[in-house]
Amino acid sequence: MSITIQTRFAGALLDTDQAIPEGLAAWNGPRPKRRFQVYRNNVAVGLIGALASRFPMAEKIVGEEFFAAxxxxxIRRHPPRSPLLLNYGDDLADFVETFEPAASVSYLPDVIRLETARGRAYHAADAEPLDASILASLPAARLPALTLTLHPSVSIIRSAHPFVTIWAMNVGDMDFAPIEDWVGQDALVVRPRMTVLVxxxxxxxxxxxxxxxADANLATAVEKAATEAADFDLSANLAGAIxxxxxxxxxxxxNGNE
Structure with missing residues (x-):
C-alpha cells in the first residue's frame, strides 16, 4: 500500500464514520469491503478488551455494554500511537470527563485515574522502602531540615468524590453500603515490593x-499540609507513609542548601 492508502486505511480502521478506503481490491483480494469490515471489528474488539483489562473497576461500575461503547x-478519537499497549488509555480519565453519557457518574474519571496509577505503580522501578528505624535514630533537632524521597511507584490522587471508598467496594475490599458522608478523598498508590497498595x-x-x-524539607511540608488541614497530624501521616x-x-x- 502507498503512504496515502496507509493513512486512509489507518484512519478508517478505527473510525466507522469514515468510508472504507478505495484501492484495497488489488491488495486484499475479492470482497475487500467485507474483509476490511471484519478486520475493523476485530481491531476495535481487541482495543476495547485492552482498555477493559486496564480499568476493570470502571467497567464494573458502568457495566460491560456502556464501557464498551x-x-x-x-478509541475513535484517540487511536493508539504505538503497537505496545502498556500505556494505552493513560488519558482515558480526561476523555471520560468530557464524555456526556458518563456525566451522571461524576466520580468515574477519578476511579479511572486510580486504576491508571495502579498500573503505573506495578511497572515502576523497584526501590527498597525506608526502614523506620532510620528515622527513629535521628536527633530531633535535625528533623525540620529532613527531606524524604518518595518511592518511584508513588502516585497521589485527589478527588472531590469518595472515590477510594467506591473503588474499594467494587474491588471487594469493603462491603457495598450507602455512602452517607459524600466528601472528597485523597489516595496514595504505591508498590513498595510486589503488591500495589491503595x-x-x-x-x-x-x-x-x-x-x-517537590523536594521540600519536613518543616515546609508540614506548613503546607497544616495550611490545608488545621488538624493535620504529622505523626500519623509520617507513620502511614513509612x-x-x-x-x-x-x-x-x-535554607535551600543540602
Missing part, C-alpha cells in the same frame, strides 16, 4: 506528600 468512542490519605496527607515529592513503603530515602536541606 465509551471505550469505542475513545491507601486513603488523612487530612493534609496529599499536600504533605506533594510537598515532599508503613505503606512510600518513602525510599532521606536527606537534609536547610
Amino acid at each position: 465509551m471505550a469505542h468512542e475513545f 491507601q486513603r490519605l488523612p487530612p493534609g496527607g496529599a499536600a504533605f506528600l506533594y510537598a515532599l515529592g 508503613q505503606a513503603g512510600a518513602i525510599a530515602a532521606i536527606g537534609f536541606r536547610e
Whole structure:
C-alpha cells in the first residue's frame, strides 16, 4: 500500500464514520469491503478488551455494554500511537470527563485515574522502602531540615468524590453500603515490593506528600499540609507513609542548601 492508502486505511480502521478506503481490491483480494469490515471489528474488539483489562473497576461500575461503547468512542478519537499497549488509555480519565453519557457518574474519571496509577505503580522501578528505624535514630533537632524521597511507584490522587471508598467496594475490599458522608478523598498508590497498595490519605496527607515529592524539607511540608488541614497530624501521616513503603530515602536541606 502507498503512504496515502496507509493513512486512509489507518484512519478508517478505527473510525466507522469514515468510508472504507478505495484501492484495497488489488491488495486484499475479492470482497475487500467485507474483509476490511471484519478486520475493523476485530481491531476495535481487541482495543476495547485492552482498555477493559486496564480499568476493570470502571467497567464494573458502568457495566460491560456502556464501557464498551465509551471505550469505542475513545478509541475513535484517540487511536493508539504505538503497537505496545502498556500505556494505552493513560488519558482515558480526561476523555471520560468530557464524555456526556458518563456525566451522571461524576466520580468515574477519578476511579479511572486510580486504576491508571495502579498500573503505573506495578511497572515502576523497584526501590527498597525506608526502614523506620532510620528515622527513629535521628536527633530531633535535625528533623525540620529532613527531606524524604518518595518511592518511584508513588502516585497521589485527589478527588472531590469518595472515590477510594467506591473503588474499594467494587474491588471487594469493603462491603457495598450507602455512602452517607459524600466528601472528597485523597489516595496514595504505591508498590513498595510486589503488591500495589491503595491507601486513603488523612487530612493534609496529599499536600504533605506533594510537598515532599517537590523536594521540600519536613518543616515546609508540614506548613503546607497544616495550611490545608488545621488538624493535620504529622505523626500519623509520617507513620502511614513509612508503613505503606512510600518513602525510599532521606536527606537534609536547610535554607535551600543540602
